[in-house]
Amino acid sequence: MKKGILLVNLGSPDSPEPKDVKKYLGEFLMDERVIDIPLAARTALVKGIILNTRPKQSAKAYKKIWWDEGSPLIVLSERLQNKIQKEVEYPVALAMRYGSMTIKKGLEELVDKGVEEVLLFPLYPQFAMATTETITVLTEELRQQHFPNLKIESVPAFYNKPDYIEVLSNSIKNHLKDKNYEHLLFSYHGIPERHIRKSDITKSHCKINNSCCVTPSKAHEFCYRHQCLEVTRLVAEKLQLKEGTYSTSFQSRLGFDPWLLPYTDRTIERLGKQGIKNMAIVTPAFVSDCLETLEEIAMEGAELFHEVGGKEFTTVPCLNDDDAFVNLLSKWINTWAKESVEIS
The missing domain is CATH 3.40.50.1400 (Rossmann fold)
Incomplete structure (x- = not known):
């Protein structure tokens, strides 16, 4: 089987403008693993209250940190992806749980390159319902609906490695x-x-x-x-x-x-x-x-x-695309791809 890697981070609005921030927050906060209350109550809270006030406040915050190249999280994730791609011989795609860089697009990119087995790599050291779990659950739903022949293995939390x-x-x-x-x-x-x-x-x-x-x-x-x-x-x-x-x-x-x-x-x-x-x-x-x-x-x-x-x-900055972090993730990926063993 041809192998490929899908890195997944949280996501970002397409721009720091209120309309894009509102769209992003709507998707994020309506996730049942982020605000885990019944749908009717979640809808009333998010669409009836939060999305009427928070987008403007969040947009101001995003504007403070927005880079010329775009959202820092997206830019840094792309740099990480590009560096890892140079260290591994398998296709490496990048997706976001929320926003326009969807997991479906990431999987399609890999499938278009002939990938049959995917290492799903949530970019979170610790497990949480609102991070790792929502990524793995959505990815499995997409696999069943659109990529039934695709084999997907997920990287577990690596906080204590x-x-x-x-x-x-x-x-x-x-x-x-x-x-x-x-x-x-x-x-x-x-x-x-x-x-x-x-x-x-x-x-x-x-x-x-x-x-x-x-x-x-x-x-x-x-x-x-x-x-x-x-x-x-x-x-x-x-x-x-x-x-x-x-x-x-x-x-x-x-x-x-x-x-x-x-x-x-x-x-x-x-x-x-x-x-x-x-x-x-x-x-x-x-x-x-x-x-x-x-x-x-x-x-x-x-x-x-x-x-x-x-x-x-x-x-202290996050690890971002630090060379030592790139080398570590690349080592884990190569170990998995060559030996088909759990990352350790």
């Missing part, structure tokens, strides 16, 4: 080598607490407290909170960070339901008020810089830190 932790740790170390920071904050994208419980395959382990994520369980295979905390622990161990000089938080909450704690904005504020003058922040839930890292963290986070007395606020 030793070579990934090494690449991430080295990236953080290199970007902070000349910085005298007092505290390193690991900020991950937030999700509702109910997503954690829904993803618990044991139906009993996840309590979202201080013990369940560090108590061994099969539930950890699909527990976003555990996987985020584990990335922090493994990187801190690799970098030999001292206890109390680093912490974990969650950003980008929406609505009034309980989301994972602690919140990033309140953590930044608390650290500043406690007298931290120089802090650094890294966002390991993202492999590509995007609105959440470039605007919410690098701009809003920095402003908040300065307002409460902080001096130097350093953001």
Whole structure:
């Protein structure tokens, strides 16, 4: 079978204009794995409330970070794709879960090149309903409807793979080598607490407290909170960070339901008020810089830190198209393609 690779990232509006942002947000927020409430309630919330107010606000944010080449997330994902393509002998396509660069188009591109077996590569280190799961579910639906003869294998979450932790740790170390920071904050994208419980395959382990994520369980295979905390622990161990000089938080909450704690904005504020003058922040839930890292963290986070007395606020870029990250993904892809074994 001829093999091919489909990289999949989140997506982006076609432009930072409100009409394009509204279209994008509509598709994103109507996903039942993003806002997981009954369809009627989701429709009323998204189309009746959110899409009447949020597109203009989000468009302003997108305009702050938009590049001449286009959306940073798209541009960076394309750079990653192009670099990987030079390192592997198999066709590498790129798609987005939301927006005009659809997964269907990505699969069609590979099929047109004669591909019969696809390695689906969600570009998320940690598993979550609203990221990895929605990609794999939609891809399977598209396979059944349009590509019934296509064989598809999905890359599992790679948050704890030793070579990934090494690449991430080295990236953080290199970007902070000349910085005298007092505290390193690991900020991950937030999700509702109910997503954690829904993803618990044991139906009993996840309590979202201080013990369940560090108590061994099969539930950890699909527990976003555990996987985020584990990335922090493994990187801190690799970098030999001292206890109390680093912490974990969650950003980008929406609505009034309980989301994972602690919140990033309140953590930044608390650290500043406690007298931290120089802090650094890294966002390991993202492999590509995007609105959440470039605007919410690098701009809003920095402003908040300065307002409460902080001096130097350093953001560590995502891995993006870093050569070490490219080499790692290419190695995994080549291993899979040549040996047909699970990536490890």
